[in-house]
Amino acid sequence: MTETSAAPAPVRTRPSLRERIAAAWDSDIAYSFRHSPVTIVAAVIVLLLLFGAIFGPWIAPQNPFDPGSLNLMEGKTAPLTPNMFTGKTFLLGTDDQGRDVFSTILYGSRVSLFVGFAAVAFSMVLGVTLGLIAGYRGGWLDSVIMRTADIQLTFESLLVALMIFGFTRTLIPPGSQNELAVPVLILAIGLAEWPQYARTVRGVTMVERNKEYVQAARVIGLHPAIIMMRHVLPNVLGPVLVIATLGLALAIIAEATLSFLGVGVPPTQPSLGTLIRVGQEYIVSGEWWILLFPAVTLLALALAVNLLGDWLRDVLNPKLR
Amino acid sequence: MSDGRALLEVEGLRRVFDVSKPWLNRVIEGHRQQFLHAVDDVSFAIPAGRTFALVGESGSGKSTIARIIVGLIAPSAGTIRFDGADIARIKNPSEMRQIRRRFQMIFQDPYASLNPRMRVADIIAEPIRAFGLLGDTAAVQHRVGELLALVRLDPRDGLKYPHEFSGGQRQRVAIARALAGNPQFLVCDEPTSALDVSVQAQILNLMRDLQEQFGLTYLFISHNLAVVRHMASEVGVLYLGRLVEVATTHELFSAPRHPYTRMLLDAVPDLAMTGRVRTPVQGEIPSPIDRPQGCHFHPRCDVAKDRCRTEAPAARSIGAATVRCHTPLGA
16 A cells, blocks of 8 residues: 555645744634733733742842841831831831831732642642543443532532641641641642532533544544543643633632631741731731732732633633634 | 455344433332344445445434444444454454454544544544554654545645545545555445535545555445445345345345335435436334334335234345345345
């Protein structure tokens, strides 16, 4: 059969970078993005906060968690008002320890975003894997996985996260609790959210597995794991992306809630939630900026991520087009 | 091309699907278990280099047979011998891969049978890589270009995604993928029924050319008698999972033995305008869950006798044809 036709092999000219950018600019998603001002604003906010979080240590006027750089005399300075002792002004004021609120927000959103992304990645990997297996294999394995997910979904996910957090902490020796607080938090929030992914992925997988391209792959004799990874997974990623974006906002808020309750990150590496908890102690005594600015940052972050998720859901939903 | 040796032999093939409600519902609501007899005691053999067609209405079990043969569905009973080897008895995975390489399938819907997220070249290369036929990337690419040319597409089309092609072009891609492993036997499950009429003939002629070129053996599944007549050397007529008549194409179209075959032929539109009066198909195929007693066809048969209502007819030979009927035509 090989000697039958001396056809030229396909020329593997991948499109150039400029062509690819042009194609991306013309795509439906880019078009919808360009014509949605709300989404553009949301994306700008998310990018600014991401930029601030990533480059925080270089942007921040001070390292608020290095005791050497703090001056107690500068405590509780109002925003844009010169300190009565040193004469220094702070953009967003300082807290009781003399920490620059702008710097704490940069450092705090770093922790919040890291925990949020890591928790989403963890629950996504777990949920997508279990959902793929449940949907593709079916049978008793499907029942076991999905009933577990159903049972977990009957509890409020924050409650589940609290339970997992509390349970895991008892397993950790007291000496290393502070270092392991962030991983434990990621584990707790991630474990609380996996059923969302599993349910969606299972549903889409059950549709895809009966399509003929999956059957064609089975006729070739590919291993089920390869079929799931190479054929089914790319076709279920659309809805997963939407849940992951919306889940990021949820995870950030969950982390903030846990930290606000005092069970999240340790005081040595505070997140936005911790800052809000600390700040609310001063709201009655008039130092409103300690609470307000971290809270507004958290609100803007969660809202912007949510708006992006909503937009993504609409764009990827063929029924709405 | 054909030496009369059977490449594929199917014997006593049976497939029953359990379509009962869940156990708890059955107990509470008092329902009995329900079974769908999709394929019931089907036997046929396909000589190498020939085309055997299975025809029948929707729900007659055509696609189930195709899927059993390529291993997508396990049979409830019966044996499938490919080149003399019983497929069900092969336990060794590497041996199974060797067998799988030798038979492939072309699906009905070219819009569903190609992964929308993969480039055409990768789709066609997948069997080559899966069977480990060619080692290095350059050789695989060259082979993919060859296969695309073989199905009369431009080798550069390999860089495109399936949605950039028309239905006919997609089916060509699917044929190229099926041929990628150098198979001997192709199961074609209504390969043209999703295509425009103008494209159907191109695909069918391509398949015939490929058959001639590579000595392929086809199991061709269709509900379109004109297509079957064009493609097949032998035809099996399915009714509710049973093979009611097997005959050579010429024999079947000139002298149908089973009343059902005759009914199907009478219903074909008369394009030659000979003035023949068409008889529309009477009634509908009964549910395969609740099948009629005796001969399944008796409620729609105009020559049915009392015996047909109680006793299922066994297969018997009349001339060159095998018929399951108590009152065959022309006997």
